[in-house]
Amino acid sequence: MTSPVPQLPLSVWLTAQKTSRWQRHGRYLPDSVRHPARMLPAIAAHAITTYTQPGDLVLDPMCGIGTTLVEAIHLDRDAIGVEYETAWASLAIRNIRHAADQGATGTATVHTADATRLTQLLPADMFGRVALVVTSPPYGPATHGQVKPEHGHGIAKTHHAYGDPHDRVNLAHAGRDLVDGFTQILAECVTALRPGGIVAVTARPFRRNGTLIDLPSQVVQAGVDVGLQPVERCVALLAALRDGRLISRASFFQTHLVRKARAAGVPMQLLVHEDVLILQKPHNAQMPSATPAGTRRGRP
Numbered sequence: 001m002t003s004p005v006p007q008l009p010l011s012v013w014l015t016a017q018k019t020s021r022w023q024r025h026g027r028y029l030p031d032s033v034r035h036p037a038r039m040l041p042a043i044a045a046h047a048i049t050t051y052t053q054p055g056d057l058v059l060d061p062m063c064g065i066g067t068t069l070v071e072a073i074h075l076d077r078d079a080i081g082v083e084y085e086t087a088w089a090s091l092a093i094r095n096i097r098h099a100a101d102q103g104a105t106g107t108a109t110v111h112t113a114d115a116t117r118l119t120q121l122l123p124a125d126m127f128g129r130v131a132l133v134v135t136s137p138p139y140g141p142a143t144h145g146q147v148k149p150e151h152g153h154g155i156a157k158t159h160h161a162y163g164d165p166h167d168r169v170n171l172a173h174a175g176r177d178l179v180d181g182f183t184q185i186l187a188e189c190v191t192a193l194r195p196g197g198i199v200a201v202t203a204r205p206f207r208r209n210g211t212l213i214d215l216p217s218q219v220v221q222a223g224v225d226v227g228l229q230p231v232e233r234c235v236a237l238l239a240a241l242r243d244g245r246l247i248s249r250a251s252f253f254q255t256h257l258v259r260k261a262r263a264a265g266v267p268m269q270l271l272v273h274e275d276v277l278i279l280q281k282p283h284n285a286q287m288p289s290a291t292p293a294g295t296r297r298g299r300p
């Protein structure tokens with residue numbers, strides 16, 4: 001059932017004053033650049049600082065290389081991550097160990113699993129304890145990735161695609177079922193959240209076969225459908241703000257794509273922000289009962 005998406009207060013987060021490379025330098029293992037769609041560390045850190053206190057529990061059900069978890073434990077919070085692809089889950093574990101070696105005081109665990117089964121993974125005493133969920137869905141099977149000059153001519157694109165294209169459990173390959181899968185994951189997160197707990201989802205509009213998909217609005221609707229209340233719509237800048245002007249940090253491919261589209265008469269804009277949708281579990285929500293593992297809600 002759908003209901004109109006409400007108008008929400010808006011705030012702007014200065015999250016790209018330093019480039020993504022400098023935000024990660026020394027703090028993440030160099031292999032981390034292999035992931036096709038990492039979150040800017042400053043976005044995760046801003047959400048964690050704004051919506052939690054030291055000692056709180058933070059969850060990322062699609063944690064990739066563990067950005068949310070690493071930032072949480074550096075800020076003295078504890079964290080749980082779930083990631084479907086084994087390669088990214090093991091990189092998340094290594095990034096967490098690296099953070100601990102650097103003095104991070106929180107603790108984090110990573111599950112390699114399908115997050116639509118989240119409540120089957122968590123120990124029952126975790127239900128109703130999570131203060132904040134920070135996550136971002138994959139926007140499609142491929143992203144901009146990295147570019148390198150080819151021998152002789154042209155450029156080669158690397159690290160721009162997720163794993164097995166036939167595996168639709170990976171939401172990157174779910175196509176039109178992306179929002180359904182994401183709604184299921186949000187429903188599982190609601191069980192894990194404490195009353196009053198916050199969900200922060202980063203998303204941006206994208207094109208599927210030329211059609212503009214308003215993913216941020218779909219994320220808000222998904223939250224409403226599982227009983228969350230939308231409280232804020234934020235703009236996390238992917239551009240630096242210097243002397244009142246935005247300095248774009250767009251990749252080669254983003255700029256190239258927009259130039260090509262505009263030359264062909266498509267009025268495409270260069271995006272220099274991510275939407276961050278903030279939703280809240282109602283304070284009067286009932287605490288979930290701790291049912292034994294195996295009998296909890298989840299896909300058969």
Ligand SMILES: C[S@@+](CC[C@H](N)C(=O)[O-])C[C@H]1O[C@@H](n2cnc3c(N)ncnc32)[C@H](O)[C@@H]1O
Pocket residue numbers: 035037038039040061062063064065066067068082083084085088113114115116135136137138139162169170171172
């Ligand atoms: C946009 S990326 C998140 C990146 C992450 N925030 C980071 O900074 O590394 C989305 C992640 O969701 C994972 N994913 C896709 N389907 C999933 C599922 N059903 N359960 C858990 N993770 C899933 C993908 O493998 C991918 O790593």
